[in-house]
Amino acid sequence: MGILSTLNLWRKKRSSIILGQRGMVLDNRVLARGHKTLVHQFMREDVDKWMAWPMHQDPLYASSYPRTMNRFERDDWFQDRSSRNDYMMFAAEDFQGNLIGLITLRNIERNRTHAVLGITIRPEILGSGFGTDCLWIFLYYYFETLHFDALILDVAAYNYRAQRVYEKCGFVRTGEHWGHYDDYSVFYNDYYKNIRNYFRQRGAWIETLYYDMILRRYDYLHLRKQGYDPTQIRTQK
Numbered sequence: 503m504g505i506l507s508t509l510n511l512w513r514k515k516r517s518s519i520i521l522g523q524r525g526m527v528l529d530n531r532v533l534a535r536g537h538k539t540l541v542h543q544f545m546r547e548d549v550d551k552w553m554a555w556p557m558h559q560d561p562l563y564a565s566s567y568p569r570t571m572n573r574f575e576r577d578d579w580f581q582d583r584s585s586r587n588d589y590m591m592f593a594a595e596d597f598q599g600n601l602i603g604l605i606t607l608r609n610i611e612r613n614r615t616h617a618v619l620g621i622t623i624r625p626e627i628l629g630s631g632f633g634t635d636c637l638w639i640f641l642y643y644y645f646e647t648l649h650f651d652a653l654i655l656d657v658a659a660y661n662y663r664a665q666r667v668y669e670k671c672g673f674v675r676t677g678e679h680w681g682h683y684d685d686y687s688v689f690y691n692d693y694y695k696n697i698r699n700y701f702r703q704r705g706a707w708i709e710t711l712y713y714d715m716i717l718r719r720y721d722y723l724h725l726r727k728q729g730y731d732p733t734q735i736r737t738q739k
């Protein structure tokens with residue numbers, strides 16, 4: 503067989519893998535699919551897509567977004583994250599293949615009792631329903647495929663939007679704690695005036711209040727069984 507016909511055969515085979523019967527994208531990497539997003543394992547190419555996100559202008563959320571890295575730093579960063587055995591990263595994409603979010607699991611317990619969730623959505627599409635959609639389908643993968651017992655997180659008390667998403671997905675508050683905050687202007691900058699009560703000074707440090715939340719497997723499965731779907735609930739504040 504000539505090299506051209508071998509190439510054509512490979513192309514045909516490849517397109518049958520990528521395009522399913524109804525022309526939908528079928529991809530082995532996809533772990534879960536929602537109404538407008540899909541979640542797959544985070545790969546090296548996702549670091550570059552992530553770096554191309556615009557900067558978040560709000561100082562309250564800037565730390566959730568990537569610092570600039572050159573190609574070698576990106577390689578190292580990816581290598582470091584992928585080789586940790588108590589850490590996992592996932593990419594959320596829209597159906598056009600754009601990276602719209604990152605989901606992380608850290609402090610993963612070896613016996614799969616629990617892990618700590620992190621989630622970040624592209625800054626220009628915040629509040630458009632992508633966070634709820636990809637978190638809800640990620641929970642399916644987390645509880646039904648990975649079989650964890652519980653997922654925990656902490657969320658800044660001033661971060662009402664994130665709290666709303668977590669509550670919609672079934673998380674409940676279990677406590678609160680204070681954590682480090684980097685901006686010393688919180689007590690005189692007017693930007694913070696409505697949320698100043700969530701900050702305090704401890705010696706030389708500024709701290710902000712966090713709420714601890716948990717979603718237990720039992721409660722998640724109960725919601726699913728009832729046919730609950732948080733993506734269908736929009737209050738549009």
Ligand SMILES: CC(C)(COP(=O)(O)OP(=O)(O)OC[C@H]1O[C@@H](n2cnc3c(N)ncnc32)[C@H](O)[C@@H]1OP(=O)(O)O)[C@@H](O)C(=O)NCCC(=O)NCCS
Pocket residue numbers: 563566621622623624627628629630631632633634635656657658661662663664666667735736737738739
């Ligand atoms: C938190 C985050 C992941 C949520 O994703 P998202 O796509 O923005 O969220 P959604 O659009 O799905 O839902 C936002 C919900 O919050 C609500 N909301 C927005 N601003 C709000 C406010 N100030 N007070 C109360 N609710 C608010 C919206 O109305 C919506 O609820 P609804 O669907 O019932 O109408 C995303 O905003 C993000 O990445 N933020 C920056 C990083 C961050 O905060 N990460 C979490 C750290 S714990």
